[in-house]
Amino acid sequence: MIKLTCIGHDTEFEINNIIHLFEPYMEGEYDLQSTLEGNEASAKLLKVGVVLYECTRQVEPADNEIKLKKNRKLVLKEAVYDVLYQLTGKQMPWGMLTGIRPTKIVHDYQKQGMSDKVLRARLKDVYRISDAKIDLMMEVAKAEEEILEKNQKDEISLYIGIPFCPTRCVYCSFTAYSLEAKRNQVESYLDALCKEITFIAEAKKDHPIRSLYIGGGTPTSLNEAQLERLLKHIKASFNLENVGEYTIEAGRPDTITREKLEIMKAMDVGRISINPQSMNQKTLDTIGRHHTVEDIIEVFNIARELGHDNINMDIILGLPGEGVVEVRHTLEELKKLGPENITVHTMAIKRASRLKEQQDDYQLAEATKIEQMLDISQRACRAMGLAPYYMYRQKNMLGNFENVGYAKPGYECVYNVEIMEESESIIAAGAGAITKMVYQNGERIDRIANVKSLEDYIGRIDEMIERKREGFEKYR
Ligand code: SF4
Known part of the structure; x- marks a missing residue:
């Protein structure tokens, strides 16, 4: 103290x-x-x-x-x-760096014309960052740069949020409503969301779209008819041929069906996430996921059979009860599946999560173990031909480490990099979604926020659209 x-x-x-x-x-x-x-x-x-x-x-x-x-x-x-x-x-691996975007420092110094040698020395001597983390920062910053330098003038990205999940994971702090409680509001939510999408498509019709990302919650919590309705509306609203990247975070395997995967394919979705978090059944039960390891493998194989050729899988290091052995097992199982992307998160104890409330009931790994797990996951991803391309940190992460996205060359998720580096505007639709209008190469960012509550979003959709209209006018 x-x-x-x-x-x-x-x-x-x-x-x-x-x-x-x-x-x-x-x-x-x-x-x-x-x-x-x-x-x-x-x-x-x-x-x-x-x-x-x-x-x-x-x-x-x-x-x-x-x-x-x-x-x-x-x-x-x-x-x-x-x-x-x-x-x-x-000595802290990230030294005295506490911000959430480590590579931003690299980009800032590089913009000032600092050489890599001087930059590395500064990161080590001033920020006290370890050599291993400096190597990671430099590698990720280079990969990000290759993506960001392709940004076109007036280009935007889009985010569409589906705030429903079948059940709430123990570590969750997102705007995610349990489907059991809110099932009868899904249709009204889609009515409001489609209205907002129509407005955005019209207001931004002259802007090329670099990436479109449907996240949540879990977008595949929608049933087949609802998912098809949403994706058809998106297809009718935007010229998808001009969208560089189209992702759906399918997320939890217990929400994914063959039919939903077929709908996504037919509606031109190019990239999906199937997020196991762990391939250990005991852990899945502990964190509140009502599905089996076999379910994960089955939906992954169906996705492949249907031609989904860009799949991301999220895992979390430091899940309750997990150690090095369990993480190694998860990575071995992922290797058998061979996804194009793996995103490795380090567990964060978020304020709004059940885990925070009941922290004493769970056994969580210490910093030294997390460090080992990070090392194992980095080696395993590299052995699968995946390289780190984006990275961020969160508050209250176990051991104060990092989240890293790995991808096969050419499969890096553009949206992930755009949202982290804030180099172009991201227009966001849905409850709790925050639009970020980026100007002057990221020097100025203005935010337009939608209300978080489901009921308010549905009931006040015209007001949300008006907010956007005013924001688009003001921040022109
Ligand atoms: S799937 Fe994601 S959004 Fe849904 S409850 Fe779990 S952590 Fe939260």
Whole structure:
């Protein structure tokens, strides 16, 4: 437990984030003083009034106030990181980086013309990032760059949200309603959603569409007729021949049927996700998934038989009760299936999840084990011919690690990269969906949010459309 006092600055939030990284490795009570005095930043760690460790750093000069502010923050964090490192002897794999988009730093420095050699040194010496994570960042940033440099002027991407799931997973914090409770509202939801899609198609008819992504919830929670209705409406609204990538996150295998896979194929969906999370039956039962491992294999094989040739599979490291053995098993099973994409998530304990409420009831892996699992999954994906192409981090991830998307060359998901790098506008439809209008190469981003509640979205759809209309006008 650390009591923080900030003197001469207001970087408390960022410094607290650094403290949280070290908390699992500390015992006892400490006082931490973080001080900015002129061009000197210092951190002092005390126990019952006695100074244990102390660090002082000089603020790098800058030619404008914004850069100078950034430099001050950086050294304040650096000094705190270093005293906590001295106390715990723990180097964090991501150093003092707490943001959710690690590759953004790489892109920013590269835009300033920094060479890879200088950039690597900066990531290591200033941010304290490990060599392995720097290698990963550089590789992913390069893959992202290859996708982003193909963005065309005025191009947009689309997101369509289906906020239903058969049951709620224990770790879920998304806008996802249990179908059991909301089944009788699905048709009204589709009425509203189709209305919003019609508006977007008309308003954005002159914009090329780089990627279209239907996510959720679980889009295949819709029954066959509902799914067909939605996909037919999309096909009638947009010229799909000009859509670069069309994905449905089919998601949970217990919602996927042969007929739904046929509908998706017939409606020109090019990429689907079949997300096992784990190939261990005991884990699937624990996390609240009402299907078997055999179901996953069966739907995957049907998808292949029907010609789905770009399939993603999500897995989660650190699921309750899972260790290295279980993760290895999951990856061996995926290898037999041979998907084009594997997305490896590290478990995050999200505030709105059941897992957070009942955390003490579940056995979760420690940071060192997660690190091993990440290493195993990276090796396994590479052995399957998949390379990392996008990456992000979340708050409260076990061990403070990362999520990484792997793909066979040419099968990288454009939408995933667009949403992470915020380099072009993403127009989003559905309950809780947030449209991001991107300008000036990502320098300015404006958001237009839809209401989250299902009932409000259905009842206030005209207002949501009006919000978009005004937003599109204003942010022209
Ligand atoms: S499938 Fe995804 S959205 Fe649905 S309950 Fe599980 S984690 Fe949440």
